[in-house]
Structure formats: C-alpha cells, structure tokens
Amino acid sequence: MTSLDTIEIEEPMNAVPAPLLNRVDRAAVFLMLLSDEEAAALLSRLGPDQLEQIGAAMCQLGDIEQAEMAEALDDFVGESAREILAQQDRGAQVRGLLERSIGPTKAESMMMRIDPDPGPRSIEMARWLAPALLLKLVEDEHPQVIAALLLMLDPEPAAEVLSALPNHIQPIVVERVARIGPVSQQAVDMIDKLLSQRIGASFGANALALGGAREAANLINLAAGDLRGTVLPAIAQRDGPLAERIEEELFTFEMLFELEAQAMERLLRDVDSEALVDALKGLKDTERAPFFKAMSSRAADGIRDEIEMRGRLSRGEVDAAKRKIVEVARSLAEQGEIVMGGDDGEFV
Template sequence: MSLDNALTDPEADIAAPGALLNRVDRAAVFLMLLGDDEASGLLSRLAPDELERLGAAMMGLREIEQPHMAEALADFAGEAAREMLPMRGRNDRVRMLLDKALGPARADSMMQRIEPDAPPRSVELAKWLAPGVLVRLILDEHPQVIAALLLLIDPEPAAEVLAMLPLELQTLVVERVAKSGAISQAAIGTLDTLLTQRISATYGTAALMLGGPRDAANLINLAAGEVRNSVLPAIAERDAPLAERIEEELFTFEMLYQLDPMSMGRLLRDVDNTKLVDALKGLPEPDRAPFFAAMSSRAADGVRDEIELRGRLAKSEVAAAQKAIVETARALADAGEIVIGGGSGEFV
C-alpha cells in the first residue's frame, strides 16, 4: 500500500464500517510483515510527523491475528491495483536485488540468463573509450574479433580505430566487416569477456564501473532549467547522504576554469593566498591561466614565485585547498555574486 496515502488521509485513524483496523493500523501491520531491511527502508522515507504517527500505531497494536494480517494485505493489494510500477530502471533494480541476494559473480550469471539481449557492460563501455585506447586493447586480437567490435561501436570512432591499425590488419578487418551478418549473442559475450579482462588489466576494475554521483552531477550541470533545484531536494528526502555526494560534485574545481575574469577576480578576493598557492601547485600551467588572468601582472608573478618556493605537497593537501576554494565559490554563487556553469544548463 502507499504509506503516503495512509498517513496523509485525515480519516485514516477511523476504521471503516465492518473493518477490523483503520488505515494507519493496516499500514503498521503491513510493515511488521516485511523484513527488517524493507521496513526500515520505507520508514526512512517518512517525515517526522508521519513516522511518529505510524510508530505509535505499531506500538499500540495488540495481538495481530490472521484476519488482521489478511486485511492489511488486502489493503496493499487494493492500492497496488490503482498504481503502476514503471519499466524504466527495472534492469538496474533487478541487478541490485540480485547483487544483494547472491553476490556480484552469481548475480552477473543470473542476469545473463534472464536478460540475454542486454548489451554487455564492457562493450557499452568501449563506446566511450578513445580510439587510441581501443586500439591498444585489441591490437593483437583476431581480425574477426576486431571487426565485431567495430560493428558494435559508432561509425566515427570505428573508422578512427581502423585507421590506426597496421595496413595488413586493416585489410583483414574490412574484409570481415564486409562478410559479417548478424553478430550472435555468443560472439558478443566472448568479446565482452575479452574487453573486461583487458580493461581490468590495464585500468583496474574501477574502470568498468559506470554511473555514480559525479555522472549524476554532470547530468544536472548540463540540464536546462531548474533541474538542480527540483531534483536534489527530492533525492535528499529519500537519501540525504547521496544528495550530499551529488551536491559536492556539482561544483568542481575544474568548473572554475570557465569563470570570466570579473567573476574570478571576485572569487580571489575571498580566497586565502596560501590556499590559492596550494591549489595551483597541483595544476599544469595552462590550467593556472584563468586564475592569473584575473590578477595584475605583479600579483600573478608573486603567486608564481610562491608556487615555486612551496615545498612538496601531498595530493591530499592540494585537494583540500581546492575544495576550500570550491566552497568559497559555492557560497558566492548561492549569493548571486558569481555565475558558475554555462549554456542552457547555467545555474547561479
């Protein structure tokens, strides 16, 4: 049943004629029939007043007999009949549940059985890799394998990969592309296994992970309108730590490179000079240019000298300094004094 409906209904504490329990009590019984993880997950989404109301109902229930449980389940079934479970995201949710129940290895195997037409992870990741990276991964493979990969990625990067291959290999690959028909799922699976091994060996298993707070933040940064102001509060209601991690990624130090000189100058007025030196110490000279462009020549030369004189810094010290500057920029952006972002997805 929908807990929201049960807890926001002003008459939910009144049992209907012929009913054993009111709606709040039925919701309480239903929750007590769930496993601990499922019940706590639902409770975490409630507002304090809703949680108090439902918690009081759970504490106030006497012996819960079979007719009470049947009534609670029937109420759930009635609510479900009026709602719809969206298809979007179903694959990810099933994978998450299987990962939790079986572990990653067995979950992967089960997903391949129940979702045979799903694009393999590594093949999908290959579409995002630069052509030069792909060439290094597949250069010593059979021409048929290379041909299959080129047919599965977009034409432009496929053509770049082809151009980077040795001439004799180019001929063999193009010949096999011309003769190829439909690529079987077995062949795609073999290619996926190969790419998984090569990517893991070259870049580590973390390279196979897609998504995460940074990707979510990038989507928000690029989206038009007030996506940030509507999406993040909604996520925070369900998962406050996740919303905080996305929020941290929305303002990245790299975004400061795009500030115009006036905004950069305003930011630098509030930045401690030692923090600035530490933050710039970890950057190549081209990335320092937007900061120096907002200073006088004398001030920029002074900062350059301090960077040269600064001793060796741990990466963590550089990251801490950059984070402090990002926090200052965030505060100025929230106050409307500078603008971070650009294009139709701009936010202030």
C-alpha cells in the first residue's frame, strides 16, 4: 500500500495557467502598445467610468513583461473574434472621421445632411461634468426636471448630485424619481435644451463646440478649491503656451476687489444695477466696500437699500449675477479700458 505522503498529484495536461493580468490591466497594456493617436481614438469611445478604470490601470502598472504583452494581444484577438461592430455612437465616430478629413465646418454641414436628427448633445456632455458643476446647472430647476436628469446620469454621479441638493428638496426629487416612469422624448428634448442654455451661460457661448482656453478657465472658476494654484502649474509643465492661454482667460469675480477706484468707476457704468444688487447681496460687508467706494454716497445708499429689500437669493442666482459682471469686466479689459490682476503682469 502506498502512503499518502508518497503520492504525487500530477497536473492535468490541459490545465489552463492562471492569467497574469486582469481584464482591465490587459486592456491598459494593449492601449500602451498602440501609437498615441490610435490609443486616443479608442479612449474617446469609452464612457467616464471606463476611462477612469483604464487610466488608473495605466498609471499603476509597473514594468510590463513580454509575457504580459502577449497575453494582452491574445485577449484582444480572442475578443475581436466574438464581437460585432456596434451601432452605438456611430454618428459621433463618423463625425470625428469627417472632421479629421475635411475640417469641422464642412463636417458639420455633411452631418446635417446624413444625420439630421442627432441625439441630445448637452445631456451627453453633462455626463462628463463633475457632480458639483452639474449641480450648479440644475439646482434652481423644478424637482421634476432634476429627477428626470438624474435618471439619465450614471448612478454614482446622480447620487452625488442628489446628496448635494438642499435637504428639503431631496425627498421631493427621490419621490419623483420613484413615480416618474418612462421619460418621454419631449421631456428629453426639453432637458437637452435647458442644459444647452445653462452650459452656454456657465461655460461660454461655444461650450457645445467642446474645448478652448476660455471654457477651461470657466471650469476652474466654477470648481471648488484653489484649482488655479494646482491645475495651471501642472499644465504648464506639459504645455506652457496652453497654460498661458488659460491664465489669460482666468478672470474671477474676486479680482474685482483689487481694481483701482478709476477702473471700478468705469466698470460700474456698464454693469446692470439688478446684477450688481444680486452679486453684492452674496458678499460680506468688507467685500462690498470697493464697490461702494467707487460710487457717490447717494448711489451707495440706494444700492444698500435695494440689497436690504431684496428677498432671499439662491447661490445660483448670486453666481449668475457675478458672472455677468465678470463678463463686463472681461470685455472692458480686452478693450484696454481697465486693467485686471494688479501690477504683476498676469492680465494687461
């Protein structure tokens, strides 16, 4: 009789070795084997969650062995043998190819001929916004509109938007989410139009053209925290001229506090009084001082009275008024009538 400790258990001849990488890591390795242009083209077809997973894997992978590269390529070959070319986002793919071949203007004209009824662009764009920025676009809307939009977002960002809403609004929105049923095409079109208007007002008239230094600056202005102090230096390390273009567009409302008296007087001549009252209502007394200092005593007293009589304003209304004033200041600065940014040469 053979004892148990002398028995050698042989591996089956057809045993499959354990994979070296998980699926996400294999996808990340495959992308790194492609040229930058090819990899970018593939990444552009992923959603936000997929991009986050792939990007994290690409950053975290150490040295990649030849066996791991072979495994990633084998996985791609195996998947391609089972896949079909999905129709989803085919219009965006065709648009991208046309823009690269004949330019954006001709491509837009051609897409209007071959795809006259594209899907809602602003709703898709909203999916890429950080929840804090998305909240600024819809926090003053009817709960039914907010509920419908949350149903169109991925669950995680939708939950973040919900948690950031005022406490008394949250149960109303959740109840409407539970009751809403299928969202009609008319409702989708209405929300798409609303978002188009809000995105344009917040990030610039050409926001849906996707991109530009001004849009990047507006995002920094709206985001919480000192993004100017962290994001711009990081961009400057990779692309100095781009960081400079963003910096040139980065006018903030707080910069107005540093305006010289003559420049403030010039600004106030072009500022709508309603916007001024709404903006000042959201400021502390010390922050209002530079504005009142540039007015006559009578005008300043009148504005103070209007601020006192003004009812409660939402943060969105105050921010919208501030943006109107900043746009006036931006226009005057571009015309050379005022100087923003102090004497450090950042803005001329």
